[in-house]
Amino acid sequence: MIRAYRRLPLAVRAPALVAALMVLAGLVASQQVLAELARGQEARLRELVRLHVDGLSVALGPSVLRKDVWEVYDTLDRAGRAGDAQRMALTVVADSDDRILAASDPLRAPVDGHLRDLAGVAAALPVDAITLASDAPRVRVLAPLQYQGRNVGSILTELDVADLVAERRRAVRALLAFNGAVTLALAFVGYVAVRRMMRPVSVLARHMGTGGADPVPIPLAQLPGGDTEMAQLFRTYNGMTGAIRARAEAERRLSERERLVSLGRLSSSLAHEINNPLGGLLNAADTIRTYPDRPDIVRASVDLLLRGLNHMRDVAKAILDHNRLDRAGQALTPEDFDDLRLLISPEMQRLGQRPVWSVAVSRADLAGFPAAPVRQIALNLMLNASAAAGPGGHVGLSVTCPDGSLTLSVSDEGPGLPEAALARLVGAEGQSGGGVGLGIVRDLVRDLGGRIEHARQGRSTEIRVTLPAAPAGAAA
């Protein structure tokens, strides 16, 4: 219950609390009224019984002393016909030995019977203790019968309080109806009023909740009037949304720059890759021109030319594949890693690095993963590792598919990732500085639902990307 209440939004909880307090106040007020009514009724009843007993004591004293049964009965009978006496359902007069002298209803309390043997005598109250606490329609009162200053007997009176009990019941019903209606009305008004007061909190919570990475400022029209705490809160929030947007824009620009830098590096290494054989090819073309009539030399030069051109065709194809728009949505294949090797090797060769390449996966293992983002992730990590490893350094790629997931592990023997770069790779969004393309890697891995781990062992730095198995057909 309390837990359920705590789960309610504040905008509901606060008005509900106000309503509950109103109901509580109504209950307390009703209780007070009822208690006062009961006190009044009891006081009235006590006064009535006191008068009844006192009057009977005066009238019956001599008769009780003489144990005159008839006189006692006659007095009780005549007293019972008085208008006020209708409340006395039964009056029993006993002598000092508790032997019954007479009763207003002799059938219920026979002459010479014992007072103690009457039903309900044990529960009879003294006059001053009369109470209507129980809802019983009859109350029994036992009072001493005093005459000339001494106790000569006792008077047991059974009061018919059914009307008082009924009156109280009516009062309870009326109070319940009236207080209930008023309390509910007040509770409703209180609920509505507090709800209105709390409405800005809901607006703020909605904006903060739905904004996510792109929070929307609250329109000025919805700002509460005046310079209340709520208005200040709204202005502060709007200021914060501006800051968040500015930061997101900066991030986007940084990311774009990273992409360009990455592209630039790749294209320069590819230019090398094309440029490097060009010298040999030009030499071969020169040789053919110089020795057009030496078939052996021409054949060898043409072979050289063909090999060089084939290589250049392969490189061009790899670049085209890497950037082709229609590759989007295609499944990853082992050939993609061959392409990657082709793309990265000019840069590594330039730096005198030797890749340690381990792609132990089958076509079927890779079928569930999309080609474009995985290639992008692997290429960026390799480029980073290559840059970190430095000339003659060691760079490794290991691709495995344990339990259906895909693990790309890129290692190098560089000095390790600077703090800022690491934060950019595995930290939250908005981290900046260090490492080229690491922001892109982080975003791509996040989009694929994977995770990035970083480990530094000895001189070796390993970055491990684990992508979960995609749902069947996701890559198609």
Added chain:
Amino acid sequence: MPAAIDRRSVLAGLAVCALPRAARSAGATFRLGLTPVFLDNDAIVIEQLRETFHVAMGRPIELVQRRTYQEVTALLLDGTVDAAWLCGYPYLQHRDALRLVGVPVWRGRPLYRSYLIAAPGDAAADLAGLEGGSHAFSDPDSNSGWLVTASDLARMGRTPEDFFGRTIFTYGHRNVVRAVASGLTRSGSVDGYVWEVLAAVEPDLAGATRVVRKSEWLGFPPVAIRKDRAEDPLIRRFAEVLGDLPETDHGRATLRLLDLDGFIAGTPALFDGIAARMRDVERLR
């Protein structure tokens, strides 16, 4: 309750055709003692009775009531009252000093009976069946309200005190009926005439009792005077008025209220039955 309507209409009539005041207030006050032989607690009956004698005798009438037969008898004997409506039993107790001046005629005869009553659901078929229960008597000097039952018990060799579990005196025949009707006592001894009148005017009260046994017919409670004042003109006038009640409108109205036919002079022999019962009780003492 036709009797009540009669009473009121008669009273209203009396108020309208009142006699000249001079005739009413002349002479010394005549004092009449009343025992609870009839509905003595009915204010209308008392007032009617007083008014009737006032009109007939032409002098103020004081009706003197006491709680017990004994007190009223004493008032008569010591001359405080000029005449008294007694019961046959006290009349016989003091027959040497008293003389009859009128005996009521009820249902054509100067006789009545004593009733033994109990609750309607009581199984008792006779006096013997009421043994051990509580019993309400009217007055220790009442024939129907004590002597009849006491003498019946005497004939059984018992006394009221040892036969009944408890006896009480209510000093009024109507009170006996009340005591039995309410359950205060199991049974009661009551004037049969009173019970019959109550059965007509207060059927709820009389209906809450049942007549277990009726006695033989006995002399109706008479009006008596002191023997030594028998020749007093006032007394003689009173006797005439008593005898002439059926002759006047007031008298007839009063008799109607009392459910009586009239008064006759009566003779002591009327009370022989009571005298016999007195002897039976005396014997046991």
